[in-house]
Amino acid sequence: MSKTVAQTRALVEKSLRRRRLAELRFQAYGIAAVSIGVLFVILLFGSIIAKGAPAFRQAYVTLDVFIDPEVLYPDGTVDTELLATADYVALVRGSLKQRFMDVEGRAATRQLVELVSGSAVQDLQALVQADPKRVGTHQMLTFLADDKVDQYLKGNITRSTPEVDRSLSDQQLDWVDALKASKALELRFNKVFFTHGDSREPEQAGVWGAVVGSLYTLGVTLLLSFPVAVATAIYLEEFARRNRWTDLIEVNINNLAAVPSIVYGLLGLAMFLNFFGMPRSAPLVGGLVLALLTLPTIIIASRAALKGVPPSIREAAIGMGASPIQTVLHHVLPLAMPGMLTGTIIGMARALGETAPLLMIGMVAFIVDVPGSLSSPATVLPVQVFLWADSPERAFVERTSGAILVLLAFLVLMNATAVILRNRFERRW
Amino acid sequence: MTDIANSTVPPVPPECKTTGVVTVPQPLITARGVNVFYGDKRALKDVSIDIANNQVLAMIGPSGCGKSTFLRCFNRMNDTIDGARVTGSLQLEGQDIYEKRQDVVQLRARIGMVFQKPNPFPKSIYDNVAYGPRIHGLAADRIELDEIVQTSLKRAGLWEEVKDRLAAPGTSLSGGQQQRLCIARTIAVNPEVILMDEPCSALDPIATARIEDLIDELRASYAIIIVTHSMQQAARVSQRTAYFHLGDLIEVGETDRIFTNPRHKLTEDYITGRFG
Numbered sequence: 139m140s141k142t143v144a145q146t147r148a149l150v151e152k153s154l155r156r157r158r159l160a161e162l163r164f165q166a167y168g169i170a171a172v173s174i175g176v177l178f179v180i181l182l183f184g185s186i187i188a189k190g191a192p193a194f195r196q197a198y199v200t201l202d203v204f205i206d207p208e209v210l211y212p213d214g215t216v217d218t219e220l221l222a223t224a225d226y227v228a229l230v231r232g233s234l235k236q237r238f239m240d241v242e243g244r245a246a247t248r249q250l251v252e253l254v255s256g257s258a259v260q261d262l263q264a265l266v267q268a269d270p271k272r273v274g275t276h277q278m279l280t281f282l283a284d285d286k287v288d289q290y291l292k293g294n295i296t297r298s299t300p301e302v303d304r305s306l307s308d309q310q311l312d313w314v315d316a317l318k319a320s321k322a323l324e325l326r327f328n329k330v331f332f333t334h335g336d337s338r339e340p341e342q343a344g345v346w347g348a349v350v351g352s353l354y355t356l357g358v359t360l361l362l363s364f365p366v367a368v369a370t371a372i373y374l375e376e377f378a379r380r381n382r383w384t385d386l387i388e389v390n391i392n393n394l395a396a397v398p399s400i401v402y403g404l405l406g407l408a409m410f411l412n413f414f415g416m417p418r419s420a421p422l423v424g425g426l427v428l429a430l431l432t433l434p435t436i437i438i439a440s441r442a443a444l445k446g447v448p449p450s451i452r453e454a455a456i457g458m459g460a461s462p463i464q465t466v467l468h469h470v471l472p473l474a475m476p477g478m479l480t481g482t483i484i485g486m487a488r489a490l491g492e493t494a495p496l497l498m499i500g501m502v503a504f505i506v507d508v509p510g511s512l513s514s515p516a517t518v519l520p521v522q523v524f525l526w527a528d529s530p531e532r533a534f535v536e537r538t539s540g541a542i543l544v545l546l547a548f549l550v551l552m553n554a555t556a557v558i559l560r561n562r563f564e565r566r567w
Numbered sequence: 568m569t570d571i572a573n574s575t576v577p578p579v580p581p582e583c584k585t586t587g588v589v590t591v592p593q594p595l596i597t598a599r600g601v602n603v604f605y606g607d608k609r610a611l612k613d614v615s616i617d618i619a620n621n622q623v624l625a626m627i628g629p630s631g632c633g634k635s636t637f638l639r640c641f642n643r644m645n646d647t648i649d650g651a652r653v654t655g656s657l658q659l660e661g662q663d664i665y666e667k668r669q670d671v672v673q674l675r676a677r678i679g680m681v682f683q684k685p686n687p688f689p690k691s692i693y694d695n696v697a698y699g700p701r702i703h704g705l706a707a708d709r710i711e712l713d714e715i716v717q718t719s720l721k722r723a724g725l726w727e728e729v730k731d732r733l734a735a736p737g738t739s740l741s742g743g744q745q746q747r748l749c750i751a752r753t754i755a756v757n758p759e760v761i762l763m764d765e766p767c768s769a770l771d772p773i774a775t776a777r778i779e780d781l782i783d784e785l786r787a788s789y790a791i792i793i794v795t796h797s798m799q800q801a802a803r804v805s806q807r808t809a810y811f812h813l814g815d816l817i818e819v820g821e822t823d824r825i826f827t828n829p830r831h832k833l834t835e836d837y838i839t840g841r842f843g
Contacts, residue, residue: 380649450686456647457682458699458752459675468698469688 186539186546193540196328196341197283197291199254199317203233205266207274218270226259226266227251230281237322238313249310253317255282255341282330283323285340285533287314291325294532331540335508336522340533343526345541347508351421351501351516352490352548354509358425359489363432364482370433371440371478376466395434402431403498411499418500419515427495432485439481443474476560483556487549493520519545577833577842579815586831587820591619591807595760595790596641596664601655603636603645610636613655614816616809618760623782623791625805625822627798629842632811634794638762640664641792642678643671659760676703679753683765685745687737687752692729695737695748696720699756715755723751724781743774750781754789761785763793767800779804798838802826810834 141149209232210224211217234250235241241250258281265279266272286306289295295304297311306314317323335347370391378384406427410416416423447470455465496502501517502525509516517525519541526538594617603611611633618624626634636645643664645651657664664674676699687695696716699705706712716733720726725747729740737748746766753761763782767775782791782804795801801808801822808825810818810833818825818834829835836842 448686450682450684451688452647453644453682454686454688454749457642457644457675457680458702459672459756460698460702461672464702468702473689 183546186542189536190539190541190543192292192294193331193536193543194328195292195325196330197288197323198280198326199283199287199323200278200280201230201233201237201254201322203229203262203277203279204236205229205273205275205277206232210266210273216273218267221263221267221270224263224266226262229262230254230258238316246309249307250313253284253287253310253313255284256339257282257342282341285531287323288325288341289532290314291318291323292536294536331537335506336504336517336525337506338504340529340531340537343534343537345519345522345544347505348517348519348522348541349544349548350508351424351505352518354421354512354516355424355428355496355501355518356486356490358422358512359428359432360482360486362425362429363436363485366429367433367436367482367485368440368478371437371444372466372471374437375441375444376470377462391434391437395438398494399431399492400494400498402427403495405430406495407498417513417515419503419505419517420513421509421516421518422512423499424496424501424516424518425512427499428489428492431492431495432482432489435485435488436478436482439484440474440478443477443481444470446477447473472563476563479559479563480556483552483559487552490518490548490552491520491545493524496521497524519548577836579813579817579833585615585816586818586834587825589616589816589819591617591622593620594618595620595660597656597658598637598640599656601637601640601653601657603633603640604652604654605648606650610814611640612814614811616816616819618790618792619807620759620790621786621788622807623786623793623805625801625808626792626794626811627796627801627808627837628811628817629837630796631813633814634809634811635764637811637816638764638792638794641760641762642675642680644680646671676756677758678760678762679756679758680762681746681749681753681764681766684769685742685749687740687745687748689736689738691734692720692737692740692748693733696751696755699752703756705756719751719755720748722754722785723747724777725751741774743770743777746770746774746778747781750778750785754785758789760790760792763791765794765796768796775800798826810837812837 206229207216209228211220231247231251234254235247238250241247261281262279265277283291286295286304287310290304290306290311291314295306297308301307314323330342331344333346334342334344337343374384374387406423410423410426411418416426451469451473452465455469456462460468496518502521503515503517504525505515505517507514523538523541523545526534526541596618598617599615601611601614602609614633614637616624626638628634639645640653640657641659641664643653645653653665659674659677663669688698690698693716696719697706697712700712700715706715717726717730720729725744728744729735729748737745740748746769750761750766767778770778779800782793785791786806793801793804805822808820808822809816810825810829810831812833818829818831820830825834826838829838
């Protein structure tokens with residue numbers, strides 16, 4: 139029954155075709171899967187960038203303001219004390235009325251003043267108080283425009299939008315067009331977005347408070363979770379004898395990694411706030427909670443990194459008479475470090491994006507000030523996104539996406555750091 | 568470990584006693600009734616043998632015969648294996664190796680080891696050799712350390728090849744050079760005994776020949792115990808040979824005598840290639 143060489147070859151030829159087809163089919167599946175993934179990434183980033191990029195520009199209005207002594211010193215007596223309580227709105231109003239002479243009546247005047255952000259008054263006051271000699275002079279000053287004007291300039295509101303939906307009257311639009319035509323109103327880089335904390339007024343709202351809050355929180359997380367996790371991993375992997383206790387600990391660490399993050403928030407609320415009486419909304423507590431959250435991740439990654447160190451290196455060190463701790467510190471740890479750092483940064487990236495547990499410990503509060511210490515009230519980037527996504531003002535839509543872009547930039551930065559660190563520490567054996 | 572039940576290696580007859588002379592005059596190490604257990608499994612059974620100074624002892628035998636296990640008893644490398652237990656007496660110059668008070672770090676400084684696969688540290692050539700002297704505090708200053716590194720590399724026959732690139736990573740060397748680097752690293756701490764666990768099994772014949780020459784030179788200063796799979800190698804480098812079989816030490820004797828006139832049936836069958 140044995141086949142001739144020619145028969146065998148013919149059979150192999152036939153099977154070859156089938157195998158090649160199977161291979162091509164599999165490749166096609168793979169390419170399709172990758173394409174779908176890439177497509178969604180492009181869609182995600184495309185839509186966020188398209189929505190968020192306008193947030194980096196903001197409408198500013200430049201006005202010729204006469205710092206009228208009659209308004210600031212109504213009695214005629216020059217007293218710088220009075221500057222603290224003077225009516226700066228009147229100055230802005232006067233300047234605008236100077237620009238639009240034909241505006242009359244209280245309602246129309248109020249509409250006119252609405253075009254400029256409320257922050258103009260504070261800016262003006264700060265300017266005058268800083269140098270009272272400016273009283274009586276004309277100043278060309280640039281103020282934030284109101285968020286609605288900003289939206290009109292960016293085309294998110296048009297004249298065809300029904301008047302009730304756009305919260306700008308036709309009259310106001312005419313003024314805006316006039317200001318724009320004379321180059322007094324234009325879009326500029328939105329510095330406020332990157333330097334200010336949160337605000338109810340979209341044009342005055344920025345991510346800096348959240349960025350600083352995130353940095354403080356992650357700082358606490360890193361300082362706490364990295365040393366503890368690395369020490370735990372080293373002890374479990376290199377020193378602990380395998381027995382029922384270490385098995386139990388191992389199972390629990392793996393389980394903790396899968397616990398929903400909000401549970402950590404509840405733990406933080408019960409333990410750090412209620413039991414230890416730590417301050418609410420503080421980066422310190424947020425960092426503690428996130429440290430608990432990232433610990434299992436870093437421990438698991440670190441143990442995997444330690445397991446990946448070839449046993450021959452340990453044997454070599456032990457054979458040379460190195461003590462267990464010398465073996466670990468001189469030989470095992472340097473080789474495991476890249477993996478540990480990668481795990482740490484993945485854990486930190488997860489912590490950076492975490493919202494739910496922070497809601498439980500009050501970091502969701504509306505906080506205007508940029509946090510100054512670990513115990514001052516703060517919020518973090520993802521919570522800021524969450525807060526803005528909830529706000530009704532149209533201008534917050536693009537700021538939400540803008541904040542997401544800042545968050546993504548942080549993540550990319552962290553991942554890049556991970557890659558650089560890994561390459562720097564990587565050694566071949 | 569191979570599964571003994573399925574191996575073709577013949578069983579040891581009951582009540583087996585080691586054939587040949589296990590003792591030597593003025594032994595450096597004496598092993599008496601050494602047993603090793605991995606959990607419930609008895610990997611080494613009542614092994615007694617003396618190790619002489621300035622002599623190479625080759626330990627041969629089929630896979631899973633316990634020769635590597637026995638080798639790792641001398642510097643207590645078995646300590647690192649969970650569930651491994653050693654009983655019996657092992658004495659280095661009258662001092663019990665397995666005594667509670669015995670410090671393993673000190674022991675391993677006296678009994679160095681070269682492994683099967685060359686395993687230089689992922690550090691420079693210099694740091695590889697300097698590591699032992701550094702951790703044991705053997706050099707008072709940099710000059711003395713340089714001297715130790717140079718002498719060790721010279722004695723390992725590697726100096727001429729690496730003297731211009733001491734800062735290069737140890738792993739950049741060829742396999743044979745790496746193994747000589749490991750030997751240099753071991754002799755840098757000036758041990759009394761060198762254990763070698765199949766040091767040439769990962770090397771080509773030329774590198775093997777160099778290592779064998781080196782072993783012959785090092786014999787003048789150290790007691791060397793070498794585990795090998797190659798009977799030719801055992802015949803070439805050793806003065807005494809011990810044949811292990813399924814955890815038993817079957818026969819010990821002068822290498823010339825073992826290979827020309829084995830007294831035990833199992834030894835004869837092994838060295839004539841009937842199994843193994």
